[in-house]
Amino acid sequence: MPERSDTPPVLLGNEPGSFPHSVLAERHPAIIRQVRESFPYDPERHRALDALLAGCTEGVIEPLPADAHDRDRWTAWGADVYTGRSWFEVPWLWSESYFYRQLLEAVGYFAPGPWQGIDPFRPSKLAELDAPETDEELSALDALADRPAGEQDRALLHGSLWGNRADLGFRLSAASGETSSDTPPLVADDSDTLWSLLPPSGAATLALIADNAGRELVPDLLLIAHLLTQGRIARAVLHIKPYPYYVSDATHADVLDALRRLTSAPGAAAAYGRTLWAALTDGRLTVRAHPFSGGPLPYAEMPGDLREELGAATLTVLKGDLNYRRLVGDRLWPPTTPFADVTAYFPGPVAALRTLKSDVITGLSDRTEAALVAAEGQKWRTGGTHALIQVRA
Numbered sequence: 001m002p003e004r005s006d007t008p009p010v011l012l013g014n015e016p017g018s019f020p021h022s023v024l025a026e027r028h029p030a031i032i033r034q035v036r037e038s039f040p041y042d043p044e045r046h047r048a049l050d051a052l053l054a055g056c057t058e059g060v061i062e063p064l065p066a067d068a069h070d071r072d073r074w075t076a077w078g079a080d081v082y083t084g085r086s087w088f089e090v091p092w093l094w095s096e097s098y099f100y101r102q103l104l105e106a107v108g109y110f111a112p113g114p115w116q117g118i119d120p121f122r123p124s125k126l127a128e129l130d131a132p133e134t135d136e137e138l139s140a141l142d143a144l145a146d147r148p149a150g151e152q153d154r155a156l157l158h159g160s161l162w163g164n165r166a167d168l169g170f171r172l173s174a175a176s177g178e179t180s181s182d183t184p185p186l187v188a189d190d191s192d193t194l195w196s197l198l199p200p201s202g203a204a205t206l207a208l209i210a211d212n213a214g215r216e217l218v219p220d221l222l223l224i225a226h227l228l229t230q231g232r233i234a235r236a237v238l239h240i241k242p243y244p245y246y247v248s249d250a251t252h253a254d255v256l257d258a259l260r261r262l263t264s265a266p267g268a269a270a271a272y273g274r275t276l277w278a279a280l281t282d283g284r285l286t287v288r289a290h291p292f293s294g295g296p297l298p299y300a301e302m303p304g305d306l307r308e309e310l311g312a313a314t315l316t317v318l319k320g321d322l323n324y325r326r327l328v329g330d331r332l333w334p335p336t337t338p339f340a341d342v343t344a345y346f347p348g349p350v351a352a353l354r355t356l357k358s359d360v361i362t363g364l365s366d367r368t369e370a371a372l373v374a375a376e377g378q379k380w381r382t383g384g385t386h387a388l389i390q391v392r393a
């Protein structure tokens, strides 16, 4: 993307007291401690986790093993440039993403052996899926079945949007999700444009770039099922992560767990599950784990095949905070910078559904920004209490 002359610099994690700094200095060590307890890892795995714990705050970025299957890919993504530097002095997005790659290395996720393919975050993902809150959310679908189509559209869109609050990494460091602010929860709402891109004519292809498993993925799947049933889309491609990432990000195993949760639920939820099952088996719904989805770069740098694929979609919906950062570049834009400007490079119509959990934001009106700042200072940016639906048609 050619840079605008007023483009702010990419965020780093080097400012003590800032949100990015706290993620590197506090959230990452907490994640390692949590992973240590998640399985009875052997002494070698414990040593590797301890080394990462020391290294990720005090040390420097270490290279991947020479025989790592994805070493060349990470080199192309910048590993040689950043190796040997402090985690805090390189782009925050890169540093965080590489942390998860190194965490998988430490638990032996890629190496032949007993821990190969074992998702270190699976216990917490499954606990969430099994939680009584998930039952409550699914039983609410029964009452929705008799409501007018427009009301169902809105409920399922908002379910998917607010499902993004359920991010396990975020909960590790968010002391309280509540705010006393009386500012509206939605800071931008382009949902009319979103619906206008998906009329009930049945021809559209939706690309949904998923974020978290469990209580976010379930409503994402419900939204897809609803759009298929209403004829607003003919097919959907669900983009997930090729491996565990940012604690709760959805992998293919998580999609299958969520689907099983739906099909085994009572009432309307099971019907949604059956719709999805049928769509997967007849090819109207496909699941895609592109390597770039687990990468450390903004979408402006997506490779040609992905660009072509998303360019062919009627609409690409990006879920969540991290995808938003990757979509607009991980930069501290003035909040009133038009969303359409910073996403002009994207190969087709694009929508962001996101709760606000990091400083990056674009597309606010002057009035909304002023009201948020007057009520909360800058807390609205990271508290997860506000959300947005932004669309560039």
Ligand SMILES: O=P(O)(O)OC[C@@]1(O)O[C@H](CO)[C@@H](O)[C@@H]1O
Pocket (backbone or CB within 6 Å): 023, 096, 164, 167, 169, 170, 211, 212, 246, 319, 320, 321, 322, 323, 325, 357, 358
């Ligand atoms: O993408 P998600 O799940 O909505 O949020 C991811 C998140 O919790 O992790 C990043 C910090 O580690 C931030 O982008 C955000 O706070």
